[in-house]
Each structure stands twice: as structure tokens, then as C-alpha cells.
Amino acid sequence: MDTVTLRNGNTMPQIMLGSFQMKSQDEMDGIVRAAVQGGAFGFDTSPSYKTEEPLANAIHSVMKEDSTIKREDFFLTSKIDSWQMIAKKGDIRSFVDSILKKTCLEYWDLLLIHWPQPENFVDTWKCMEKLYEEGIVKNIGICNCQVRQFRLLEQNANICPFVAQNEIHPMNIEQEVYEYCKEHDIVLEAYSPIARMLPMVKNNALLNILAAKYNMSVAQLMLKWHVQRGLVPVVKTSNPKRVEENTNLGPVVLEDADMKAISGLDQHFKIFMESRCCPGF
Amino acid sequence: MKKKYLPWIIGIALVLVLAALFIFGLWYIGILLLLLLAAGAVYVWVGRNRLSEKLLNKQKPTSYFTDLTGRNMAGLVVGGKKTWKYLELPKSADIYKAVTFGSSTPMLMNIVKTYFSHVKKQGDVYFVYDSEDMMFERQVTVEDNKFIHPHLFLEQKITIDNKAYAKSYDQDSKFMRDLMKNTFLKKCGEFHGSTWTLEEKVTGITEKTAEKVQALLENFVEFCRERDLKPHILLINKATQVEFRNNKLMTTLNKKYGTVASVIFNADELNRTVAD
Numbered sequence: 086m087d088t089v090t091l092r093n094g095n096t097m098p099q100i101m102l103g104s105f106q107m108k109s110q111d112e113m114d115g116i117v118r119a120a121v122q123g124g125a126f127g128f129d130t131s132p133s134y135k136t137e138e139p140l141a142n143a144i145h146s147v148m149k150e151d152s153t154i155k156r157e158d159f160f161l162t163s164k165i166d167s168w169q170m171i172a173k174k175g176d177i178r179s180f181v182d183s184i185l186k187k188t189c190l191e192y193w194d195l196l197l198i199h200w201p202q203p204e205n206f207v208d209t210w211k212c213m214e215k216l217y218e219e220g221i222v223k224n225i226g227i228c229n230c231q232v233r234q235f236r237l238l239e240q241n242a243n244i245c246p247f248v249a250q251n252e253i254h255p256m257n258i259e260q261e262v263y264e265y266c267k268e269h270d271i272v273l274e275a276y277s278p279i280a281r282m283l284p285m286v287k288n289n290a291l292l293n294i295l296a297a298k299y300n301m302s303v304a305q306l307m308l309k310w311h312v313q314r315g316l317v318p319v320v321k322t323s324n325p326k327r328v329e330e331n332t333n334l335g336p337v338v339l340e341d342a343d344m345k346a347i348s349g350l351d352q353h354f355k356i357f358m359e360s361r362c363c364p365g366f
Numbered sequence: 367m368k369k370k371y372l373p374w375i376i377g378i379a380l381v382l383v384l385a386a387l388f389i390f391g392l393w394y395i396g397i398l399l400l401l402l403l404a405a406g407a408v409y410v411w412v413g414r415n416r417l418s419e420k421l422l423n424k425q426k427p428t429s430y431f432t433d434l435t436g437r438n439m440a441g442l443v444v445g446g447k448k449t450w451k452y453l454e455l456p457k458s459a460d461i462y463k464a465v466t467f468g469s470s471t472p473m474l475m476n477i478v479k480t481y482f483s484h485v486k487k488q489g490d491v492y493f494v495y496d497s498e499d500m501m502f503e504r505q506v507t508v509e510d511n512k513f514i515h516p517h518l519f520l521e522q523k524i525t526i527d528n529k530a531y532a533k534s535y536d537q538d539s540k541f542m543r544d545l546m547k548n549t550f551l552k553k554c555g556e557f558h559g560s561t562w563t564l565e566e567k568v569t570g571i572t573e574k575t576a577e578k579v580q581a582l583l584e585n586f587v588e589f590c591r592e593r594d595l596k597p598h599i600l601l602i603n604k605a606t607q608v609e610f611r612n613n614k615l616m617t618t619l620n621k622k623y624g625t626v627a628s629v630i631f632n633a634d635e636l637n638r639t640v641a642d
Contacts, residue, residue: 171520204521233592283434353486354437360483364476366517366591 086124086332089317091247092270095224097160097195099312100332103276104136110143119325121154125332128317129276130253131164131199132184141188142199144313156209162192164228165198165209167363177314181216196222197250200363201234207241222246228276229359229366232265233286250274254317255292255307256285256354263314270279275311277319277356279304285354291346299337302330308333310347376397436462438486443640444477445494452633453494459641464513471495471502476514478586486596492640493586495579496602497611504573550559560602580615587623599627599640 087099095170102120107113113136118129128144140161146252148154169180196210196216211252213225238246249266253259266273274306280286282304291302293361298305304320307333311318318333340346359366377610384400439458443453449465462484464477474493485491518524583599590597599619601612619627630636 156512168520171517185639223384254594317531350440355483356434360436360480361515365479366483 086126089272089315091224091272093224093247094244095194095318096249097224097272098125098159099317100125100308100334101127101129101160101162101274101317101319102328102332103129104140104317105131105321107134107136107139107321107323110139113139113143114146115325116322116328117147120332121147121151123329123332125328126158127160127162129162131166131168132169132180133164134197135165137184137186139189141151145189148344156191160194162195162197162198163193165213167202170198170202170205170209175205175210175212176215177209177212179222185221192220193222194225195226196247197225197231197248198227199365200359201227201230201362203365207237210224210238210242214242217244225255226250226271229357229363230262232261233360235262235265235269245269246271248272248274248317248351250276252277252321252355252357254278254280254286255289255310255350256280256352258348258351261352263316266338267315272317273315274317274319276319278316278320279307280310280354281356283356289350291350295339295343295347298343299336299339301335304337305334307347309339310338310344313339313344314348368577373407380404380407413547439484439489439642440486441490441492442476442478442481442485443492443494445492445600446474447494448496449494449636451641452636454633454637455641461640464515465494471579473514475582475586475589476518478589479518480514482590482593482595485595488596490596490598491590492598492600493583494600494602495583495638497579497608498602498604502578553579576611576615580618583619583627584616584622587619587626597623598639600636601627601629602636603629603631 088096089099090096102116102125104116104137105115109114109200117140120126120128126232128140130140144156144159144161148156165177165180169177171177181193182198185193194214198206199211202209210225210227212223216222217225219312224247225244226246226331227238228250230249230251235246247261249271251262252260252271253263253273257280263273265271272276287303292303292306296303299306299309308318308320312334322328322331380403383403384397388393409565434530440464442462442464443449445453445465447466453463454467455463462481464481466473466477472497478491478493481489482490544619586599587597599616601616603609603612609629616629628639630639
């Protein structure tokens with residue numbers, strides 16, 4: 086699997102696997118196994134998904150089964166949720182310590198603020214800066230932020246985020262955030278990168294024509310579009326067979342005109358609306 | 367007795383009642399009673415189910431976030447009882463309505479905070495303020511929690527008394543009666559041109575509350591502008607002293623922010639202003 090290099094020199098996988106709404110340990114085990122077999126070692130979790138422990142269990146199982154696989158081979162992302170930020174007024178260290186202890190993982194490769202909860206956003210970030218400096222987390226970043234939240238950190242923080250994760254797909258290309266991240270050397274991750282294959286993408290004429298042209302599925306086409314834009318898609322599937330399809334996109338290169346045509350589908354359509362998920366966002 | 371058996375028990379009871387009436391030759395009365403009882407059972411069952419939702423959990427259900435309707439809308443309107451009762455917009459208006467059956471002014475701001483993402487950039491957000499209808503200090507109800515994200519309550523340290531407010535709207539006979547009446551009257555065009563003069567008893571608000579209201583409305587204007595949205599404050603006029611206070615408020619806000627506030631006197635004005 087290809088990697089992308091962050092501003093601090095660390096690397097992360099070009100494609101990450103999500104765990105939102107993954108229901109059971111069995112399901113998690115199946116996905117992690119299939120991913121590792123296919124050479125994909127990047128996983129994304131969050132306290133609100135309730136998948137931190139199942140993910141850690143699956144990873145420990147894989148390492149136990151194959152001693153050549155080490156913790157360092159994985160790139161594990163977790164998040165700090167709004168209720169944690171509110172509960173501790175931004176001093177979220179105890180949550181990080183507690184989950185690392187519970188999962189026997191020692192560190193997160195990437196810790197993200199899940200939503201920029203307005204009251205505690207800056208204080209939480211400052212606490213994460215300390216965790217980063219102490220090596221408890223290897224990289225830090227933010228999710229679901231618009232340019233005004235990036236600017237808020239610019240004014241109040243010491244470290245600029247290394248990674249940002251937003252909902253991005255052809256129906257919502259987040260051009261302003263994309264340009265900001267490019268300018269500030271922030272790696273941009275795209276969650277819901279295939280827009281959950283809603284009918285608006287599944288039945289989209291352009292996407293279907295281009296998928297046929299490049300001999301790939303519509304989902305692969307969208308993932309390829311992300312990768313060529315320089316983004317890291319965080320794709321989720323519950324079907325181990327799909328892991329290969331989602332992580333192995335082949336050597337095909339989309340033409341510039343096709344890249345632009347896909348970006349032209351943008352209609353600012355978000356599945357997860359910011360204010361509904363994070364009031365006052 | 368386990369709650370899950372309740373529908374079975376109700377069902378069996380209905381059958382027994384019907385059988386008894388049949389035996390005694392009261393077939394027609396039996397059918398009528400059966401229908402009434404079945405309607406009652408459905409009513410109770412629906413209400414009970416809604417109550418059993420875990421309203422106070424820290425995480426909203428996923429469906430709350432993935433409601434795929436109402437994206438990039440032209441506007442959002444928030445308001446209390448009056449707006450709930452009189453606002454009647456054509457679909458073409460493309461306005462997201464977040465109006466409630468009674469709400470405090472701070473709660474309306476919470477509604478703005480929760481629903482503004484439905485509006486496109488440079489879209490309009492209408493805050494309908496009725497000084498007589500909305501108390502400034504009002505305890506939050508379980509109902510409020512149905513449409514406002516619980517994180518706002520956590521953040522604002524607001525606790526909800528579950529027992530005192532455990533009744534949902536569909537169990538409130540007055541609300542259900544009003545809802546049916548209101549829907550019917552709206553359909554008949556009854557509210558066109560309705561004025562609100564002397565509709566309710568006018569109560570005075572203190573100078574301190576008036577200051578709080580002004581601060582909140584200023585906060586609303588700044589909140590919207592920070593998010594590339596156009597704020598509009600509609601002040602409902604009814605009696606003379608309200609009109610005086612509203613005019614003062616309107617002048618102050620407009621002086622500070624340009625034309626953001628206006629006064630409205632009747633239902634037509636409300637609907638016209640929002641739809642335009």
C-alpha cells in the first residue's frame with residue numbers, strides 16, 4: 086500500500102479503513118484479517134463508534150497469529166468526541182490514557198478532534214499538542230472543520246494540524262478546505278468517500294460512464310479520484326470481499342478532464358450535517 | 367409484568383370483550399367498541415413507544431444525523447407557538463421550518479445552532495420573536511431534547527427533569543386537539559389576515575429580561591454572519607406596550623447591524639416576509 090508523508094515526516098497509508106457502525110467483534114476480525122492480507126494496515130475508529138476495543142482485539146489477534154506483523158506496521162486513528170471535550174472542558178488526557186490502557190495499544194498513530202465543539206475546541210487542541218509532544222500520540226489533527234476553525238487554531242495554537250478529516254465525495258468536494266489544507270501542507274482525509282453509494286452517486290450517469298471507461302466500479306472510480314486529488318479516503322465496508330476492491334485500485338490514472346468532470350458534480354451535499362452533529366459548529 | 371406483553375394482553379382483552387358482546391347479541395355495539403378500543407390501544411402504544419426512546423443519551427441515534435432531506439435550503443425559520451400555529455409556506459419557498467409548540471427565547475437560539483446547516487451559504491435565517499409567548503427563563507423539557515442535540519444541554523449545564531416533563535405531545539390531549547384544529551383551519555385558509563391583537567393576555571417583561579433578549583438577538587445576528595448566513599429578526603406585535611418595546615428593540619438592532627429586524631402584525635405578514 087502506498088503512503089503519504091505528513092508535514093512532520095511521519096507517513097500514513099494512502100487508504101484508510103473505517104469502522105463506523107461495525108456491529109460485532111466477528112465483523113471486525115473479518116475486515117482486519119482481509120485488510121492485512123491485502124496489505125492495508127490503516128484503520129480509523131472513535132469512542133462514539135464503540136469500535137476502539139474490537140479493533141484493538143482484532144489487531145492483537147492478527148499479531149498473535151503472525152509474529153512477523155508488528156504494532157508499528159499499523160496506522161491507527163482514534164478521535165476525541167464532543168461529549169468528552171465537554172465533560173473535561175478540553176482536558177481530555179484521561180480519556181486517551183484510559184482507552185490506551187484498555188486496548189493495550191501504547192499509542193495512537195493519529196488522534197483527531199471528532200467535531201469542533203465550539204466551547205472547548207481550542208483547549209482540547211492544546212491538550213492534544215501536549216500528548217503529541219510526549220509521544221502518546223504520533224500525529225494530531227481535526228475533523229469536520231471549515232476554514233474558520235482552522236484559522237481559530239492558527240491564532241491560538243502552537244501546532245498546525247497534520248491531518249484533517251472531512252466528509253468529501255463527488256457531491257461535496259469541500260474546495261475551500263481542500264485549498265486551505267494544500268496551502269498549509271495538511272493531509273486531508275475524506276470520510277464517506279463514496280457517499281455511502283447513495284442513489285445520487287450509484288445511478289449517476291457520468292460516474293457510470295467513467296467507471297466503464299476505466300473498467301472499474303463506481304466506488305473504485307471515486308476512490309481513485311480522491312487519491313489523485315492527493316486525499317486519503319477513509320472507506321468503510323462490512324464485507325471482507327470488498328476490502329480488496331476498495332484498497333487495491335490498480336495503476337489506472339484518471340485523465341485531467343475526467344477528474345474535473347467528477348469534481349464538477351459538487352452540490353454541497355453532506356450526509357452528516359455539521360450543525361446537527363455538532364450544534365453551534 | 368413485562369411491557370413487551372402489553373400489546374398481546376390488550377389484543378386478547380379486545381377479543382374477549384368482542385366475544386362477550388357477540389354472545390350477548392350486541393354485535394353492532396361490539397364492533398363500534400372494538401374500533402374505539404383498537405384506536406385507543408394504538409394511541410397509547412405509539413405514545414408509550416415514543417416515551418421509551420432514550421432521549422437523554424449522550425449520542426443521538428444515527429438516523430438523526432443521516433436524515434437526507436433538506437440540504438442547501440433557501441432559508442430556515444425558527445419560532446415558538448405563534449409561528450407553529452400560523453406559518454404556512456408553499457413548498458416552493460424552500461424553507462426549513464424548525465418551529466416549536468412553545469419555547470423559550472434561549473431555546474430558539476439552540477434550535478438555530480442545531481439546524482442552520484440545512485441552509486445554503488448566504489441563505490436567510492428567520493428568528494420569530496414573540497415577547498408574550500416566550501419566557502426567557504424556562505425549564506427545558508424532554509420534548510426540547512427531541513429536536514435539540516443533547517450536547518448543547520451538557521455544554522450549558524441544563525438538566526432535564528424527566529418525571530415532570532415525561533408527557534409527550536401525542537399524550538397531551540390539548541395539544542392533539544389543537545394540532546387537528548390547526549391543521550384543519552390552515553387548510554381552510556382560516557388564518558389569512560389573522561391579527562394577534564389582544565389574543566393573549568399581555569404581561570410585562572422586566573428591563574433586565576429585555577436586556578437579555580437584546581443580547582441574545584445580537585448573538586443571533588453575529589452567529590449567522592460568522593457562518594455566511596443572512597439573519598432576520600421578526601418581532602411579533604400585539605398590544606400597544608409590546609409594540610413600543612418591539613419598536614425600541616428594532617431600532618437598536620437595526621442601528622447596530624443594518625436592517626435585520628422588522629415588526630409584523632399578522633399571519634399574512636409573517637408568511638409573506640418569510641416566503642419572499
